[in-house]
Amino acid sequence: MQGSAIEIENLTKEYPFGFLHLKKKASLEGLNMQVETGEVFGFIGPNGAGKSTTIKLLMRLIFPTAGSARILGKPISDVEMHREIGYLPEQPYFYDYLTAAEMLDYFARFQDLTAADRKDRVQRMLKKVGLDTAHKIQLRKYSKGMLQRVGLAQAILHDPKVVILDEPMSGLDPLGRREVRDIILELKRDGKTVMFSTHILSDAEMLCDRVGVIVGGRLRGVGAPGTLVDIKSQGMEILFELRGASNAPLLSKATRTGACYRLHVAEEELYAAIEQLRGAGARILSVSQVKATLEEFFLNLVEADRAQAAAVEVSGK
Amino acid sequence: MRRAGVVALNTFREAVRDRVLYSLVFFALLMMAAAVAVGQISIGIEQTVIVSLGLSAISVIGVLISVFIGVALVSKEMDKRTLYALLAKPVRRWEFLLGKFGGLVLTLAVNTAAMALGLLLVMLYVKHSLERSDAVVLVAVYFILLKLALIVALALLFSCFTTPLLAILFTVGLYIVGLYVQELRDLPVEVMSPAMAAFTKWLSHLLPNFENFNVMAMAAHGRAVPGALILQNTLYAVVYCTIVLTAAAVVFSRRNLK
Known part of the structure; x- marks a missing residue:
């Protein structure tokens, strides 16, 4: 890492609303964040x-109501x-009267590239995003996934x-998502x-060096996906099969999925639970530690935010 | 300016691929055919009728394109969000606006030139020859183009801060008012209070004077247009367009896209 590629300081955006636009709603509140050079x-x-x-x-x-941002050390107003x-x-959504090749060439013209360089890059990009066979088709005939690919190519x-992608996996099938990840x-x-940006947490966990979690216009946490969540064990999970009927008391707490059962127990109760299950004729398939995932961290934040908003609404009434 | 040129060429390409534009050209050709028909039954005044009808058709078609496509230049890009990827490139907002303006004016120039050529061919067909004095028709077409450029600038300005429907209404409204600016100047000041007279005078200079560009009667009768008027109208259109486009750039450079 060689310093910050993106620096955001106290970035705030409020939108006026109401008949006379006198009321204001904050869409972003005092965002402070850095994205380091070379990281995802x-x-x-x-x-x-x-x-x-x-984004x-x-x-x-x-334009921001307050705050500032710099990219590569320069203010964002620097064209x-x-x-x-x-x-x-x-x-x-791009100019639908253009073909993919024409659109990419159009955008390339703003970058002071020579005609030969433009042609070469356009061909390479179309191949990279898997549109080299569809480059002569007007964009109006493209599917959502194809538009997403051509959008990635122009980026x-x-x-x-620095590459900034707003929901790059949106509208893509599993194959397309894997290509974007690649x-x-x-x-x-x-x-x-x-x-x-994404709301598909598995993509973030798979790709990112660090993630920032934003809820209700406020940044709630920044860090590596593993460090953001509470990594303390939240108990143990026993996966087992059962031959024949049993009335072991623990079975009522287990969740059945097909022929298998999952039982969630506290760490100190693990051995007693295993003995009891074996006594009831169960075959233990696996025992694993349960940790909080990024998804749980995220959902907890969202739920807390909703609860807070509901409390404010009630007290307001 | 080079970036504005890139935007302009793409705007021109969009207009060329737009079927509405082709249908309007078809309509213009239809008007020319009507002019021929009318010319054949107007014994002795064929040229007057043909030139008047032809120039009117060129003007009406041009005004329709200027207003409707002029308003859509920016609003369509904002609605469809095609502008997002473009403005993330090293392009200033005023360069984008200037490019859009230039692209539509280029389209109108090509379109108007094609219609003017059609008109000259019709004149040649009716009169069997063209005279030097017929060049006044080209001056009249040039004035129509200047008028259209001014309308495009106004449409662009309005579309930068209001809805497309209101922008169309404002542009059409201002165009109609602009046709009667001379009447506003000729109002008898004796019957007005000094304040009202001053306001009327100020307003008549502020509003675009579209009547300046109307030399249809001169063209229909083959009378030459003075060189001074050509220079004056050119300067007027350039200065007015510059002021309106500067205002549009100021408004658009502060606009939050949705």
């Missing part, structure tokens, strides 16, 4: 949490700095140092900084 950073949160707002602020599509950034919007076409990992291998 996942920005996770539920819908409406402020992920896209943050749009970084891309100067909307020339955008040569070093690749951006994939959420649910991208990395000019070999940017591209993100390839970008990381090439030393690029990647920041992507």
